[in-house]
Amino acid sequence: MRRYFVFCIGGKKFAIPMLEIEEVVLPQEISIVPEQDKYLKGVINLRGEIVTVVDIKIKLGLGDSEIVDKKTCFVVFKVDGHKVAVIVDEVEDVVQIQETEIKDVRDLKKTKFVEGLYRTNNDQLLLIANSRKLLEIDVIEKLKNAA
Amino acid sequence: MKKVKISHYLSILVTIPIFILVGMLYLGQTSLTGVGSYMEKLYRNPYATSSSIKDIRSGVFELQCLNLEENQSLKNSRKIEEINKNVEKSIEILKISYLGDHEHISALESKYKLWINSLFERRPSSVQPERSNPLYNNLLEAVDSINMYADTKGKEFYSKASLYTKRKIDVFLYTVISSIIVLVLASIFVSRRLNHIISGIMLKLKKGGVVVLNESNEIAKSSKALSDETNEAASALQESASSMEELSAMVKNNVNQAHKSKNLSEEMEKSAKVVCDKTSELIDSMGKIAESNQDIASLVLAIEEIAEKTKIIDDIVFQTKILSFNASVEAERAGEFGRGFSVVAQEVSNLAKTSGRASTEISEIVKSSVKNAQVIYENNKMRVEKGSSLVDDTASFIKKIEEDSANIRLNIEQILSASQDQAAGISQMNEAIGQLDQSTQLNASMATQSSTAALELNQQAINLQAMVGELEILVNGHRKSQDTDDQRSFAQEGGKVLILQDGHSKLKGVNGTKDKEFRKVANGANSWEKI
Incomplete structure (x- = not known):
C-alpha cells in the first residue's frame, strides 16, 4: 500500500506517490524566461530557491493553464535533486493504493508521463503519473542556468 | 312742332270776342255818353227854354183870359198872383236855360212886367180884347222869338246828336263786321289746329289702345302664369315649411343631445381630473416601488458582501487544504514517525473538505441568491421603469384626455350654443317662411286680381278704341278706319296688332302662325287685304 497524491489537470485526475512531492504552494508570480518551449512557463522564487514552472497541460496537449482559478496551485516535485513546480488545476486528495491493483499501461502506448491506471471505489479513473517523465533533466538544467 | 296748348287756342277764341265786346x-x-250829353243839353237848354216859354205863354194866356173875365169876378186875383208867380219862375228858369243873348230875356221880362203892371193898373177898365193890347202883342212876339230861337237850337242839337249817332253807328258796324271776320278766321284756324292735334292724339290713342290691348293680353297671360307660379311657390313653400319643421325638430333633438353630451363631458372632465389625481398618486407609488427596488439593490450588495466573505472562507479552506496536503507530505516523509501526524493531516484535510463543501454550498446559495436578487432587482427595475414609463405615458395620456375632455366640453358648449342659435334661426326662418307663405298666398290672390284687372283693362282698351272711333266721328264726321273690330277679335285670340306708320295694321300671329300684314281696302269687318 502506498499513499498517492491526487490532483486534477485538464479534467483528468492524476495520482503521484507522496514521496515524489516536495510541497504544495499557492500560485505565485512567474518570472518569464524568454526563448523557451511554450510549456516552460518560467521560474518562481521559492524561499530563495529558483524553481522552474512547467505547464503539464500544454505538454500533454490538454490546452493552456490559467492561474486565475483560485483552485489552481503549484505542486513542487524534486527530480534528481531539481525542484520543478507543476501547475495543477486542483489538488484533490491523498489516497492509499494497492500497487498490484494498478494497471500498467506502459506497453500500450508510448506514454511518458502516465505509467498506469487505477480505478477507485467510487469508479473514478486515476492516471498514475511518473514525475521523472515530467521534464528532461537537461532542459531543467538549462532553465536553471538561464535563470 | 311747336307745342301749343289747346287752352291757348280756346283763349284766343274767347279773347277775340271779349276784345270785340269790350x-x-x-x-x-262813348256813343251813349255823347248822345246823352246832347240830349241833356237839349233837355236843359232848348227843351227847358221851350217848356218855360210854353208855361209863360200859357200863363200869359191864362192871365189874359182872367183879365177878360176880371170884371165878372175879382175873386181870381189870388189865382192871378199864383199864375204871375209861376210865370216869373218860368222866366227865371228861362234865364238859366236860354242859350242865346240874355238881353232877349231881359227884354221879355221887362215886356212882361210892363204888361202885367198894365193889367193890374187897368183892372177896372181893362175889359177889352187882347188883340188890341200892344203890350200883350209885344210880349207874345218876344216869347215867340225866344221860342223860335229855342226851337232852332233844339233842332241844331238834335241834328248834331243824329250826326254823332250816325257816325258812331258806322264805326260800330265796321267794327262788328271786321270782328266777325277776325273771329271766323280765328275759329277756322283754331278748329283746324285743334282738328290736327286731336287727330294726332286720336292716332296715338288708337295706337295706345292697341298697345294696351296687346299689353293687357300679355298682362293677363303673365298674371295667369304668375298665379300658377305663385301657387307652385306656395306649395313649395308649404313643403319647405314642413321640412323646416322636421329640421327644427332635429335641431331641438340636437340641442337636447348636446345638453346631454355637455353633462357627460363635464362628468368625463371630472373623472379625468380624478384619474389624473390618482395617476399622480400612482406615480408617487411607482417612485416608492423604485425606492424599494433600490433597497433590494442594497440587499444584493449585502449578499454580495456575504459572497465576498464566503470567498475568504474558501481561501482559508483552500489554504487549510494545502496545509493539510503539505502536512501529509511531511508525514509521508517522516515514515513510521509521521503516521499519527498523517492521520491528523487527513482529518484536517477532511475538515477542510467539509468546510470547503459547506463554503461551496454557501457560496452557491449566496451566488444563487445574488443572482436571483439581481434578477429580481433587474426585473423589478425593468418593470418599475416600464411601469413608470407606462404610468408617465398614462399620465400624459390622461392629461391629454383631461385637456381633450375640457376641449370637448368647450366644443360641446359651442355646439350647444350653435345649436341653440340654429334653433333660434330656424324658428325665425319658420316665421319668415310663414310670412312668405302668407305673402305668396297674397301674391296669388293679387295675381288673380291682376288677371281680372288685365281683363278689365282689355275691356277698357276695347272701350277706349270704341270711344276713339266716336271721337273720330265727332272730329271727322266719319270713321276713317273700322279695323278695331278685327284687331279686337285678333287681339282677343292672343295675336298682336301693330299700327303701322301709314295707318295699316299688322297682325302679329302667335302659336306658330305666321305674321300677317294687312291693308285696309274697304270698310267693314272683313275688309283687310293681305299684303
Missing part, C-alpha cells in the same frame, strides 16, 4: 261796349258807351 270795344263795342266802349263804342256804345
Whole structure:
C-alpha cells in the first residue's frame, strides 16, 4: 500500500506517490524566461530557491493553464535533486493504493508521463503519473542556468 | 312742332270776342255818353227854354183870359198872383236855360212886367180884347222869338246828336263786321289746329289702345302664369315649411343631445381630473416601488458582501487544504514517525473538505441568491421603469384626455350654443317662411286680381278704341278706319296688332302662325287685304 497524491489537470485526475512531492504552494508570480518551449512557463522564487514552472497541460496537449482559478496551485516535485513546480488545476486528495491493483499501461502506448491506471471505489479513473517523465533533466538544467 | 296748348287756342277764341265786346261796349258807351250829353243839353237848354216859354205863354194866356173875365169876378186875383208867380219862375228858369243873348230875356221880362203892371193898373177898365193890347202883342212876339230861337237850337242839337249817332253807328258796324271776320278766321284756324292735334292724339290713342290691348293680353297671360307660379311657390313653400319643421325638430333633438353630451363631458372632465389625481398618486407609488427596488439593490450588495466573505472562507479552506496536503507530505516523509501526524493531516484535510463543501454550498446559495436578487432587482427595475414609463405615458395620456375632455366640453358648449342659435334661426326662418307663405298666398290672390284687372283693362282698351272711333266721328264726321273690330277679335285670340306708320295694321300671329300684314281696302269687318 502506498499513499498517492491526487490532483486534477485538464479534467483528468492524476495520482503521484507522496514521496515524489516536495510541497504544495499557492500560485505565485512567474518570472518569464524568454526563448523557451511554450510549456516552460518560467521560474518562481521559492524561499530563495529558483524553481522552474512547467505547464503539464500544454505538454500533454490538454490546452493552456490559467492561474486565475483560485483552485489552481503549484505542486513542487524534486527530480534528481531539481525542484520543478507543476501547475495543477486542483489538488484533490491523498489516497492509499494497492500497487498490484494498478494497471500498467506502459506497453500500450508510448506514454511518458502516465505509467498506469487505477480505478477507485467510487469508479473514478486515476492516471498514475511518473514525475521523472515530467521534464528532461537537461532542459531543467538549462532553465536553471538561464535563470 | 311747336307745342301749343289747346287752352291757348280756346283763349284766343274767347279773347277775340271779349276784345270785340269790350270795344263795342266802349263804342256804345262813348256813343251813349255823347248822345246823352246832347240830349241833356237839349233837355236843359232848348227843351227847358221851350217848356218855360210854353208855361209863360200859357200863363200869359191864362192871365189874359182872367183879365177878360176880371170884371165878372175879382175873386181870381189870388189865382192871378199864383199864375204871375209861376210865370216869373218860368222866366227865371228861362234865364238859366236860354242859350242865346240874355238881353232877349231881359227884354221879355221887362215886356212882361210892363204888361202885367198894365193889367193890374187897368183892372177896372181893362175889359177889352187882347188883340188890341200892344203890350200883350209885344210880349207874345218876344216869347215867340225866344221860342223860335229855342226851337232852332233844339233842332241844331238834335241834328248834331243824329250826326254823332250816325257816325258812331258806322264805326260800330265796321267794327262788328271786321270782328266777325277776325273771329271766323280765328275759329277756322283754331278748329283746324285743334282738328290736327286731336287727330294726332286720336292716332296715338288708337295706337295706345292697341298697345294696351296687346299689353293687357300679355298682362293677363303673365298674371295667369304668375298665379300658377305663385301657387307652385306656395306649395313649395308649404313643403319647405314642413321640412323646416322636421329640421327644427332635429335641431331641438340636437340641442337636447348636446345638453346631454355637455353633462357627460363635464362628468368625463371630472373623472379625468380624478384619474389624473390618482395617476399622480400612482406615480408617487411607482417612485416608492423604485425606492424599494433600490433597497433590494442594497440587499444584493449585502449578499454580495456575504459572497465576498464566503470567498475568504474558501481561501482559508483552500489554504487549510494545502496545509493539510503539505502536512501529509511531511508525514509521508517522516515514515513510521509521521503516521499519527498523517492521520491528523487527513482529518484536517477532511475538515477542510467539509468546510470547503459547506463554503461551496454557501457560496452557491449566496451566488444563487445574488443572482436571483439581481434578477429580481433587474426585473423589478425593468418593470418599475416600464411601469413608470407606462404610468408617465398614462399620465400624459390622461392629461391629454383631461385637456381633450375640457376641449370637448368647450366644443360641446359651442355646439350647444350653435345649436341653440340654429334653433333660434330656424324658428325665425319658420316665421319668415310663414310670412312668405302668407305673402305668396297674397301674391296669388293679387295675381288673380291682376288677371281680372288685365281683363278689365282689355275691356277698357276695347272701350277706349270704341270711344276713339266716336271721337273720330265727332272730329271727322266719319270713321276713317273700322279695323278695331278685327284687331279686337285678333287681339282677343292672343295675336298682336301693330299700327303701322301709314295707318295699316299688322297682325302679329302667335302659336306658330305666321305674321300677317294687312291693308285696309274697304270698310267693314272683313275688309283687310293681305299684303
